[in-house]
Amino acid sequence: xxxxxxxxxxxxxxxxxxxxxxxxxxxxxxxxxxxxxxxxxxxxxxxxxxxxxxxxxxxxxxxxxxxxxxxxxxxxxxxxxxxxxxxxxxxxxxxxxxxxxxxxxxxxxxxxxxxxxxxxxxxxxxxxxxxxxxxxxxxxxxxxxxxxxxxxxxxxxxxxxxxxxxxxxxxxxxxxxxxxxxxxxxxxxxxxxxxxxxxxxxxxxxxxxxxxxxxxxxxxxxxxxxxxxxxxxxxxxxxxxxxxxxxxxxxxxxxxxxxxxxxxxxxxxxxxxxxxxxxxxxxxxxxxxxxxxxxxxxxxxxxxxxxxxxxxxxxxxxxxxxxxxxxxxxxxxxxxxxxxxxxxxxxxxxxxxxxxxxxxxxxxxxxxxxxxxx
Numbered sequence: 001x002x003x004x005x006x007x008x009x010x011x012x013x014x015x016x017x018x019x020x021x022x023x024x025x026x027x028x029x030x031x032x033x034x035x036x037x038x039x040x041x042x043x044x045x046x047x048x049x050x051x052x053x054x055x056x057x058x059x060x061x062x063x064x065x066x067x068x069x070x071x072x073x074x075x076x077x078x079x080x081x082x083x084x085x086x087x088x089x090x091x092x093x094x095x096x097x098x099x100x101x102x103x104x105x106x107x108x109x110x111x112x113x114x115x116x117x118x119x120x121x122x123x124x125x126x127x128x129x130x131x132x133x134x135x136x137x138x139x140x141x142x143x144x145x146x147x148x149x150x151x152x153x154x155x156x157x158x159x160x161x162x163x164x165x166x167x168x169x170x171x172x173x174x175x176x177x178x179x180x181x182x183x184x185x186x187x188x189x190x191x192x193x194x195x196x197x198x199x200x201x202x203x204x205x206x207x208x209x210x211x212x213x214x215x216x217x218x219x220x221x222x223x224x225x226x227x228x229x230x231x232x233x234x235x236x237x238x239x240x241x242x243x244x245x246x247x248x249x250x251x252x253x254x255x256x257x258x259x260x261x262x263x264x265x266x267x268x269x270x271x272x273x274x275x276x277x278x279x280x281x282x283x284x285x286x287x288x289x290x291x292x293x294x295x296x297x298x299x300x301x302x303x304x305x306x307x308x309x310x311x312x313x314x315x316x317x318x319x320x321x322x323x324x325x326x327x328x329x330x331x332x333x334x335x336x337x338x339x340x341x342x343x344x345x346x347x348x349x350x351x352x353x354x355x356x357x358x359x360x361x362x363x364x365x366x367x368x369x370x371x372x373x374x
Contacts, residue, residue: 009054018148022155023134046127047089058096175238185219200272218258220274230276237283249342257282260334261327263367268326278327282335289339293347
C-alpha cells in the first residue's frame with residue numbers, strides 16, 4: 001500500500017509528464033527562473049511546446065502576466081533553436097473561479113483540473129487522441145512515482161541508444177574511396193591534359209550530347225592546390241556526413257549534389273568547369289539540414305560553425321576570379337534537398353521526404369530545361 005500522499009495537482013502533473021514523454025516523444029526543457037512549471041518539447045509534435053503550469057492563478061491580471069512571461073520564454077527558445085514559428089499548448093492546473101483561459105497567437109491555453117477534464121477537452125483530444133487510453137491513472141502515491149520514474153528512465157535509455165547509434169564513431173570507407181578517385185583522376189589528367197578537357201564540365205559539349213561531363217567533372221581538378229583544398233574539405237566534412245547519415249545516403253548526397261552543382265554551372269558558367277567543390281557544398285547543405293533537425297543539441301554548432309563556413313566559402317567564391325560559385329550554390333541547394341528526400345531517422349516525416357524528392361526533381365528538371373533552351 002502506498003505510504004506517500006500526493007495532492008491531486010502533483011499527481012496530475014506526473015500523469016501528464018509521463019504521457020507526453022513516453023507516448024508522444026516529448027523531452028523536458030530546462031527553463032531557468034520558473035517554479036512549478038514543466039516545459040516539454042517535440043519538434044514534430046502537434047504542439048511544438050507543451051507547458052504544464054501548476055501555479056495558482058488567482059485573477060485575470062495575473063493570467064495576463066503569466067502569458068507575457070510565457071511569450072518571453074518562447075522567444076528565447078525560438079532564438080536558441082533557430083525556429084521561426086512555435087505553437088504552444090499552455091496547460092493550467094490551478095485557476096481561481098472567474099479566471100478564464102484565452103488563446104493568443106500560437107499559444108493555446110486550457111484549464112485542466114482532473115482526468116475527466118482531459119477527456120472532455122476537445123483541443124487536447126484532437127491533438128493527442130491516444131491520451132484517453134494511455135494516461136496513467138490506476139496508481140497513486142509512491143506507486144505512481146515508481147511507475148512514472150521507471151517508464152521515463154526506460155524511454156530515456158531508448159532515446160540515448162538512438163543518439164549513440166547516430167553519433168558514435170564508425171568505420172569510414174566512402175570518403176577515402178572518393179578521395180582516391182579524385183587523386184587518381186588528377187594523376188591521369190596531370191600526365192595527359194587531354195583527359196581534363198574530355199572530362200570537364202562544358203556547356204557547349206553538354207549541349208552537343210556529352211551529358212557524362214555533368215558527372216565526371218566532379219572528380220576532375222585543375223591543379224594540385226585545387227585538389228589539395230577540395231580533398232581536405234572532403235575529408236573533414238565527408239567523414240561527418242558518412243558518420244551521421246550512413247554510407248548509402250552519403251553516396252547519394254555527394255553524387256546528386258555534384259550533379260545539381262554542375263547543372264547550375266552548365267547554365268551560368270562559360271568555358272570549362274572542374275572540381276569536387278559543388279559536391280562538397282552539397283555535403284555542407286546536408287550538414288545544415290541534419291544540424292537543424294538536431295538543433296536541440298547542435299544549435300550552437302549551426303550558428304558558430306556550419307553557417308559561417310558556408311557564408312565564408314561563398315563569399316570567397318564571389319570575390320575570387322576563377323571560382324565557379326554557381327556550382328557551389330547548386331550543390332548546396334541540391335545537398336539540402338536530397339538530404340530531406342532520403343530523410344533523417346526519427347526526424348524527417350514521410351510527407352517531408354516526399355516534398356523534398358518532388359522539389360529536387362523539379363529543380364533538376366528546371367535546370368536541364370533552362371540549360372538546353374537558354
